[in-house]
Amino acid sequence: MQSLAAKKRKKLYQMKMLYVMLLLPVVHLALFSYAPMYGIVIAFKDFRPGLGVWDSHWNHFAHFQEMVHDFAFRRALRNTFVISLLRLVFGFALAIVFALLLNEVVHRRFKRIVQSISYLPHFLSWVIVASIMVELLSPERGIVNYIVSLFGGHPVNFLASKLYFVPLLLATDVWKEVGWASIIYLASISAISPELYEAAEADGANRFHKMAYITLPSLVPVITILFLLRLGNILSGGFDQILNLYNPLVYEVADIIDTYVYRVGLGDITNGSMRFDYAAAVGLFKNVVGVVLLVTVNQIVRRRSDYGVW
Template identity: 50%
Template sequence: MAETRQVIEKNNSLSTSMKPKRKKQRWDFKNTWPLHALVIPAVIVALIFQYGPMFGIIMAFQDFKPWLGFIESEFVGLKHFITMFEYDYARQVIWNTLVISVLKLIFGLIVPLAFALMLNEVYHMKFKRTVQTIVYLPYFLSWVILGGMLIDILSPSGGIINQFLGWFGIDPIFFLGSNDWFRTTVVISDLWKETGFNTIVFLAAITVVNPALYEAAVVDGANRWKQTWHITLPAMRPIIIVVATLSLGNILNAGFDQIFNLYNPLVYETGDIIDTYVYRVGLVSGDFSYGTAVGLFKSIISLVLIVIGYRLAYKYANWRIF
């Protein structure tokens, strides 16, 4: 026993001596300074264009006059915030933003998810990739281009959609000039642009599912619908929760680029959102203080929703950034 113990101890000492010793990591600035130098331009740009303008938030609490500047302009406290909630049109703008954003959130989650599930059932790879590319293509186009396309396509005089409706005896519809149709047009056109990207996200989540689960389900007699319901969707639940909760942070971002390129005074009642309202009031009309107050209100609510979204994503999907 003593000899055996000595042999074991000798082997252990040899094995420990053969293990490479870990060196303490030190911050070697001499070797890493090029990487830090590459970051400096990005930091400077962020400080100038993102953190620098934040000083302008003070305008929300002043009766700002450009010729007086920030220092000499009169301080009015929460006057502009109170005016915002007393003004009926401001409340209508907030309501429009919420309605459009919630519709985009709901359909922007359901439609790509359903499309990804259907596309996953296609076994012909060339056809699958072709469809995926066609659906994904509008995502790379700006709303300036898509807005011009939609104005021509939806034109009540010569648009292809109204020509198609005319074949069935339906009168032309002014999609971009009617309060009854504008929100629907905005949501559908947003799906047209964004569905391709979200579909790729969900398809990537589907590829992670263990194929052995489907094989076991086939042995148990499960058809494709039951496999999707009991295997695919539960496996995709974390990414669905992440996408949905992160969208909460954008609940007040109804899409300035899209609305600005599509709306007109005829649809202000149902189509004017916070961002376009701030643009017209703050920049076009020159009421900088009131426009800043509305924008600050939106930013605070968005920050709260982002924090809530991250908390929900971490709680239900165990996902976090930091």
């Protein structure tokens, strides 16, 4: 009889072209995702470009100690958690609600039109969306302030107001991404067996009952996995969006870790920026916290259910 090792070699030979095709993305991942990780070492050094990464002196965790006492970092950390949690509550939940409601639309043509319209904003860059928002909300020429003035109010600089800025972030994020985020839920709904709905109808269930007791429970595995992935990325509060919309007047509520790292690491050198080592330390802290959150919550979910990322 053919040995187990021989069978494995035969199977590998039969699938050799698949492994060749897999080689390119693996090499790409190694070169552009893993190889640059050696640069993390500058988070533990007083980096001097003239000396290079390896010859710069170790700083005995000085950057991490500085983070604890840095008011701007603590403010950015607080804002990141607040904005990310609000995105998780509103953006994540509304995508599920939108998919459930869209699934209940009977008219196929109208359903396709609504889907297409809801997907379109996702393909606009935040640069374009931010330009549109600046024009709409401009105190001098924006249509929103024009309407406010028509009703006897005074023009408001919404993007420079700490009261309005975060709600505007949430509103634009929901408008741009909810339609696209609902795709995976709609795909999962389409895989639900029609026999379940037919059996529910035979028992007298209406459309709301079918949505609440069949559709939504069937989405739990997908919702769980996507929630875990979003939670692992909770310290990414939306860098592209905020960078294109915020200004120094709203730093108190809008400055997040990513924008803080950008200013410290790649800002104006005359203002004491270009601190690559300190920025790397802050970025490393963010990523470690994200991994810890993901692993912890995944283990909690796995203990209470059969679902999880791994």
